[in-house]
Structure formats: C-alpha cells, structure tokens
Amino acid sequence: MALTSLWEDLHPHPAPAEAVVDGEWDALVIGAGITGLTTATLLARAGLAVAVLEARHVGAGTTGRSTAKVSLLQGTQYSRISRRHSDAVLRGYAAANAEALAWVTRFCDDHGVEYQRRPAYTYATSEQGERSVRAELTALHKAGVDGATWVDEVPLPFSTTGAVRLDDQVQLDPLELLAGLRAEAVEHGVSIVEGARVRRLHGHGPYTVETEAGEATAPLVVVATNMPILDRGGFFARAEPARSYGLAFRTSGSAVDGMYLSADSPSRSLRDTPAPTGSLLLVGGDGHKTGTSGSELGHLDSLRAWTHEHFPDAEETHAWSAQDYVPHHALPYAGPILPGADRLLIAGGYSKWGMTNGVAAALAITARVLGGNLEWASTFEPWSTHELTGVPDSIRINAAVALEMTSGWVRKIATRDDAPICTHLGGVLRRNDAEDSWDCPLHGSRFGPDGSVLEGPATCALRGSGA
Numbered sequence: 001m002a003l004t005s006l007w008e009d010l011h012p013h014p015a016p017a018e019a020v021v022d023g024e025w026d027a028l029v030i031g032a033g034i035t036g037l038t039t040a041t042l043l044a045r046a047g048l049a050v051a052v053l054e055a056r057h058v059g060a061g062t063t064g065r066s067t068a069k070v071s072l073l074q075g076t077q078y079s080r081i082s083r084r085h086s087d088a089v090l091r092g093y094a095a096a097n098a099e100a101l102a103w104v105t106r107f108c109d110d111h112g113v114e115y116q117r118r119p120a121y122t123y124a125t126s127e128q129g130e131r132s133v134r135a136e137l138t139a140l141h142k143a144g145v146d147g148a149t150w151v152d153e154v155p156l157p158f159s160t161t162g163a164v165r166l167d168d169q170v171q172l173d174p175l176e177l178l179a180g181l182r183a184e185a186v187e188h189g190v191s192i193v194e195g196a197r198v199r200r201l202h203g204h205g206p207y208t209v210e211t212e213a214g215e216a217t218a219p220l221v222v223v224a225t226n227m228p229i230l231d232r233g234g235f236f237a238r239a240e241p242a243r244s245y246g247l248a249f250r251t252s253g254s255a256v257d258g259m260y261l262s263a264d265s266p267s268r269s270l271r272d273t274p275a276p277t278g279s280l281l282l283v284g285g286d287g288h289k290t291g292t293s294g295s296e297l298g299h300l301d302s303l304r305a306w307t308h309e310h311f312p313d314a315e316e317t318h319a320w321s322a323q324d325y326v327p328h329h330a331l332p333y334a335g336p337i338l339p340g341a342d343r344l345l346i347a348g349g350y351s352k353w354g355m356t357n358g359v360a361a362a363l364a365i366t367a368r369v370l371g372g373n374l375e376w377a378s379t380f381e382p383w384s385t386h387e388l389t390g391v392p393d394s395i396r397i398n399a400a401v402a403l404e405m406t407s408g409w410v411r412k413i414a415t416r417d418d419a420p421i422c423t424h425l426g427g428v429l430r431r432n433d434a435e436d437s438w439d440c441p442l443h444g445s446r447f448g449p450d451g452s453v454l455e456g457p458a459t460c461a462l463r464g465s466g467a
C-alpha cells in the first residue's frame, strides 16, 4: 500500500506525457524537488537553456511529503552544528537559512503561493529535553538568530518543561510551492521531463546523461536527487538515511497556533494547515534509520496513539512517511561531486530541514556557476576542512553499515530467506510493512512491490522484477 501525503492528495499529478530525453543543453538538473526546481529556475532566469530530468513526477520525492515548515528554528539543529563546528560556520548556516527563508517568501508573494506566518517552538517535556533546548537557545544566539527567546509556558494541551520560541516563521503547502516554481521555470524555457530516471552519466565535461527515455548532453550537471545517485564522491557513505512519519487530522476546534518540534525522543512535530472545513492538525515524527525498524506500521501507530491521547477528538484523514538524509558532519552539501569537478555539482543532506536548505543550496550552486559571491556558501562546500569534524561519526556509522551488510547476508543464508538484494551495493533488503516496499538498511534505497526504485542512491530496479 503506497501511503499518500495530504499534499499529494490535494494536488494529484496528471499522468506524465511520454518522456523523451535528447539534445544539448547548457545545464541538466536531475530531480524535480525543491532543490532541483529552484536551481533550474535560477539558472534559466540567467539565460541558460536548462532541462530537468525527473524519475517520477514533480514533487514525487521528499518535498511532496514534507511537513514544510520554512523556519530558522530547526529543532536542535544549531546545537548539533555548534558541537562540531566553529561559530563562523554556525553563523554561515544561519545566514544561508535566513537568505533562503527570505527568498521563499518573496517568491510566494510574487507568484501568489499561499503561506502562513506562525511562531516556531522547540519544546521539552523532560529535564534532559530542557537542557537540550537551553543549549539550542545558546547556539541560536551564537549563530546570530535574532528574536529566539525562552518561554516557560507553551500553548500545547500537555505539560512541557519550556521551549525556545521564534516568531514570524513560515509554513506552506510544498506542492503549491513546487507548482509555482514549475510555472516560472517553464516560462523561462526550462524543459521538465517526468518519467525519465537517470541511470548513468558519462564523460568528464561535457557530460552525457543516460536515462530510461534517451540521452542528453550538457557542460553543467546538477544532481538534486536528495541523496546523490552517482557513486562518485561516496556521498551515500557520508549521511544516514532517516525515515519519519506524518499524519493529518480534522479537529473540532482550532488545531494548534504555532509550529512545534520536540527536543525529546521520540520526536513530535505539530503544525496546522488551512482546509475548506477549518484547519487540519499535522503531526509528524517517530523517525528511525531506514530499513532498521521492526515494524514501520508500529511507528505510525505510536504517532496515532500519542495524538489521540493529547487531541482526543482528532479524526485522521491522511497517513504517510518520507525520507531525508542526515550527514555525519551535520551540514548540507552544495558543490562539486569531486574536488575540482566544478561543472558536476550535487546538493543534499539537509537533516530534515530542506525547505530552507534546499533553496540555499540552489542559491549557492547558481552563484558558483554564474560567478556570484555568497559569503555563507563555503558553509555548504563539500570536501572542505570542516567536513573532517564528521570523520569520527562517519567511521562509527560506516562500521555499523558494514556490520549490517554482513549480518544481513548471514541471516539470509542461514534462514534461506528470499529477501531481495539492493541493486546499489548489495545490501539485503527488509520489508517495510507500512508501505509494502523493500528498504535497504545500508544507504536507504527503497523499492516498490514491483521492484521499481522508489528512492536512491540505487538507479536500477530489483533484478528479475522486469520493472
């Protein structure tokens, strides 16, 4: 059973026209989520001939399943960065996100995309959570995020031990934003080809991109597939794939009057969204590393139970899940796939904060290509010295990946189970009982019941599936 997000239900996508990929372009952008469409729009505004190659359809990835808070307050992300990096890097991250937030609201104002201003909260429900939230407030002040304050009273229907509050943040419908981006991109001549999964890339510039629907060539390629689908650069080994869950509910009163994220685990995220019948309550969280949960349905059920405990009249309308990637060094990537590869660029690794970071990555990439200067762009630079701070985490996590690889195969051989094998690097897949998919515990590729690729880094369907 494929789970459908509220946004996907509100904006069903028409069946894509038959995909045809060919020609020579100034730039090819792979992936039509927030990162790919913003990049394509910015490059096309500057006069480049751009084609976007999308495996499924616009918004089919994480963007169409996001909680879509466009916020400078991001759970405990600033203290996570602060523990690993200098104050200068932390300030660069805040500046990048502030510029992206301003870009999104300006774009929405100019293109009639609706959004709502809300206070954002990172709240605690335990003493340990309170310590984390107080550390977050310190990190926010170091980062130069003005206006972040401590509040003892949090307007939620259960007890808390306080929160950080930041007013005037934004929430929206991510597929409405993508529709606006798509319309502007097309107006500037961008060709968006849906149903064109990229399989390979040849050459060292110009590059030939091989898809299921033909080949195209360009001197500049931007890989905006969330996790880069190309193994050059080994980004799949530098981030952890994280799944989490979303639910929408009708409630009798007003839902909540802010955007909330808990510092305590399991995480709980709350926001409202306008609906014709009054506002809906969106509840998210209960995340885990992809392919390592005993039961994904169990995570959805615990989120349901928590909601019914605190919002007893909530009536469920939608349930879904989604995936993002959490880099070991805690910072997003936007730059060359390998040192010196200045025209083969990647972007991703947003630690579940891509509604701002995806836009910031697109701004950084466009500035690099067009010769602009963004002071904060070095914060997102792959292959920079600040990535070294993630090495101990990387070693630990990749040791766990290697152990998972071995134990997966030992289990498969010993029990003669018929779990399929991941077409990326041979991980033994695990069945996801919430989505009837096969999920890879190594780097997060996922496959549908027919064997087709749902999420990368894999680019090929399961062997023998015919998909």
Ligand SMILES: Cc1cc2nc3c(=O)[nH]c(=O)nc-3n(C[C@H](O)[C@H](O)[C@H](O)COP(=O)(O)OP(=O)(O)OC[C@H]3O[C@@H](n4cnc5c(N)ncnc54)[C@H](O)[C@@H]3O)c2cc1C
Residues within 6 Å of the ligand: 030, 031, 032, 033, 034, 035, 036, 053, 054, 055, 056, 057, 058, 059, 060, 061, 062, 063, 064, 065, 066, 067, 068, 069, 070, 071, 196, 197, 198, 199, 224, 225, 226, 229, 242, 243, 244, 245, 246, 284, 321, 322, 323, 324, 347, 348, 350, 351, 352, 353, 354, 355, 356, 357, 358, 456, 459
């Ligand atoms: C549950 C959840 C809640 C979240 N909530 C928030 C939030 O409140 N605020 C926030 O800022 N962030 C949030 N995020 C994170 C944010 O949604 C993501 O970081 C962001 O949407 C990623 O955008 P993207 O364009 O990089 O990737 P995607 O939206 O995943 O787009 C990548 C595209 O590439 C395509 N693709 C993949 N492989 C290929 C291929 N081989 N060939 C061609 N195309 C390909 C995919 O089909 C997809 O359309 C959340 C994430 C999750 C998981």
Ligand code: FES
Residues within 6 Å of the ligand: 236, 422, 423, 424, 425, 426, 427, 440, 441, 442, 443, 444, 445, 456, 457, 458
């Ligand atoms: S995603 Fe890398 S082995 Fe499966």
